[in-house]
Amino acid sequence: MTLGGLLSAPPAIVAAGVDVFSDALRAQGADVHDVDWRPPGFGDPADLAALALDPRRNAANRVAVERIMSAGSQLVDVRPAREVIGLQDRTLLHSGPPLTWETASGPMRGALIGACLFEGWATDVEDAERILAAGEITLDPCHHHRTVGPMAGVTSPSMWMWCLKDPVHGGQAFCNLNEGLGKVLRMGAFNDEVQTRLAWMRDVLGPVLQKAVRGSIDAGNDPLDVKSVLAQMLQMGDEGHNRNRAGSLMTLRELSPSIVAVEGVPSSDIAAVLAFIGGNEHFFLNLGMPTAKLALDAARGIPGSSMLTVMSRNGTEFGIQTAGTGDRWFTGPANTPVGLFLGDYGPDDANPDIGDSAIMETYGIGGFAMAAAPAIVRFVGGTVPDALATTERMYQVTLAENPAMAIPIMGFRGSPTGIDVLKVARTGWLPQINTGMAGRVAGTGQVGAGLVQPPQVCFEQALVALAEETRTA
Incomplete structure (x- = not known):
C-alpha cells in the first residue's frame, strides 16, 4: 500500500497494554481494537502462587528496600588485600560464582596467570599455568569476602584495596x-605493560592514596561520601x-588536596598519581561497586524477601543471590554481550559476560539508569530512545x-531499585546490564563494550528455591 493509500481512510488501530492509550483514541472517535497481550512469563504456577501469596513477602521486601535506601x-x-581481608599467600579472588581453573574462561585464565606473575609465585606463563592447573593456588569468589572486582575481578594479596564503610548499618566492603x-x-591481559603498571600501583599509587585518605581524616575532615558522589554523577551524564x-x-x-599534601614522597610520584587518576575515566568504578555492595549486603538474610542482592559473572557462569536465600548461588551459562567493538575486533573475539560490576545494576544504576546517560549508547551500542526505554522497562521488575x-x-524520578524475582518471572523481562567485553583468548585485553542479560535459568532456580523456603517457613 502506498503512503497516500494509507492516509486515504480513517486508521484502524490495534492496541496492547494499558487502557489509557485506547481510551484516549476512542474519545477522539478512532476505531481501536484491544489485544490482551503481555510478555511471556516463566516458572511453575504453583511456585509463582506460593511466592506471591507468602504473607511475609511484602513486609520482607519493604525491609530489604529500606536497608538499601538507607545504607x-x-x-x-x-x-593491601592481605591486611584488610586477610588474603592468604597463594590465594586469589575472582569475580562471579565459584569456578575452577578447568572451567575458567580465557580472560579469567589470563588474569589469574598475570596475578601469579605479579606476586612472584611463578617465573613465567607456563609455570603459572602449571601451578594453577595443579590446584596449588586457591581460588575463591570476591563476594565471599565482602569484595567486588570488575571484569575478571582477580585480587591478590599485594594489591591495594579501597576500604568503604556503611555508617548506618556498620557494614564494610x-x-x-x-x-x-x-x-x-x-x-x-598479563604482558610486561600490565606487570609494570601493577607494580607501580603497588609501590606508588596505593601508598600515596593511603596517606592521602588517612591524612585527610586525621586532619579532622569527614571521610569521602562516595554515595553522594554516585548520586551527583547521575545528574552529570554518568x-x-x-x-x-x-x-x-x-x-x-x-x-x-590530600594527595598534594602527602609528605615524604617525591613530587614526581605525586604528579604521576594525579595524572593517572585524571587520565582514567573508570577510576571511580572501583569505588562505586563497593558502595553498591554495602547497600545490598545490608539487605541479606531477610526471610521471605524475593529481592536480588547479587548479580555476578565469572566469564563462564552467571550467578545471582537473593535476600531470602542468603549466600546460595543460582547459576547458568553466561551470555555474550552484544555491542560495539574496538579496532578490528568482532563478535567472535568476545568472551561471555564477566565481572562483579553487575552489582551496579543490582543496586539500580548502570544499565538500569541508562536514561541518565544517553551518551552511553555511543560506547555500548543502541540509540538514545533505547536507553530511555530500558530504564522505563526496569521499573516493571523492581x-x-x-x-x-x-x-x-x-x-x-528515582532509579529503579530492588530487582524482584517474582516480577521478573511474571513479566519475562530480564535485567539489563551494560558492560565491557574482554577478549576470548587469554592475554588479549578489552575488545569492546555492549549490552547483556542474565540467563533466565538463574531466575528459574531462584524462584523454585524461594517457593520451597516459603512452604517450609
Whole structure:
C-alpha cells in the first residue's frame, strides 16, 4: 500500500497494554481494537502462587528496600588485600560464582596467570599455568569476602584495596584499584605493560592514596561520601557502570588536596598519581561497586524477601543471590554481550559476560539508569530512545525507586531499585546490564563494550528455591 493509500481512510488501530492509550483514541472517535497481550512469563504456577501469596513477602521486601535506601558509603582507608581481608599467600579472588581453573574462561585464565606473575609465585606463563592447573593456588569468589572486582575481578594479596564503610548499618566492603582501559589485568591481559603498571600501583599509587585518605581524616575532615558522589554523577551524564567520567573527576577533585599534601614522597610520584587518576575515566568504578555492595549486603538474610542482592559473572557462569536465600548461588551459562567493538575486533573475539560490576545494576544504576546517560549508547551500542526505554522497562521488575539516585531526564524520578524475582518471572523481562567485553583468548585485553542479560535459568532456580523456603517457613 502506498503512503497516500494509507492516509486515504480513517486508521484502524490495534492496541496492547494499558487502557489509557485506547481510551484516549476512542474519545477522539478512532476505531481501536484491544489485544490482551503481555510478555511471556516463566516458572511453575504453583511456585509463582506460593511466592506471591507468602504473607511475609511484602513486609520482607519493604525491609530489604529500606536497608538499601538507607545504607551509606564512606571511604575510610586504602590497604593491601592481605591486611584488610586477610588474603592468604597463594590465594586469589575472582569475580562471579565459584569456578575452577578447568572451567575458567580465557580472560579469567589470563588474569589469574598475570596475578601469579605479579606476586612472584611463578617465573613465567607456563609455570603459572602449571601451578594453577595443579590446584596449588586457591581460588575463591570476591563476594565471599565482602569484595567486588570488575571484569575478571582477580585480587591478590599485594594489591591495594579501597576500604568503604556503611555508617548506618556498620557494614564494610572492598575493591581493588582501577587500572584504566585497554590491556589490563581485569580484561585478561598479563604482558610486561600490565606487570609494570601493577607494580607501580603497588609501590606508588596505593601508598600515596593511603596517606592521602588517612591524612585527610586525621586532619579532622569527614571521610569521602562516595554515595553522594554516585548520586551527583547521575545528574552529570554518568550511569555508574560504563560511564564514570564525572564521578572520576569529582573523586580527583576531592582527593587532590590530600594527595598534594602527602609528605615524604617525591613530587614526581605525586604528579604521576594525579595524572593517572585524571587520565582514567573508570577510576571511580572501583569505588562505586563497593558502595553498591554495602547497600545490598545490608539487605541479606531477610526471610521471605524475593529481592536480588547479587548479580555476578565469572566469564563462564552467571550467578545471582537473593535476600531470602542468603549466600546460595543460582547459576547458568553466561551470555555474550552484544555491542560495539574496538579496532578490528568482532563478535567472535568476545568472551561471555564477566565481572562483579553487575552489582551496579543490582543496586539500580548502570544499565538500569541508562536514561541518565544517553551518551552511553555511543560506547555500548543502541540509540538514545533505547536507553530511555530500558530504564522505563526496569521499573516493571523492581520494587521501588531510589530518590537518592534521581534521573534528570525522567523528571528526577528515582532509579529503579530492588530487582524482584517474582516480577521478573511474571513479566519475562530480564535485567539489563551494560558492560565491557574482554577478549576470548587469554592475554588479549578489552575488545569492546555492549549490552547483556542474565540467563533466565538463574531466575528459574531462584524462584523454585524461594517457593520451597516459603512452604517450609
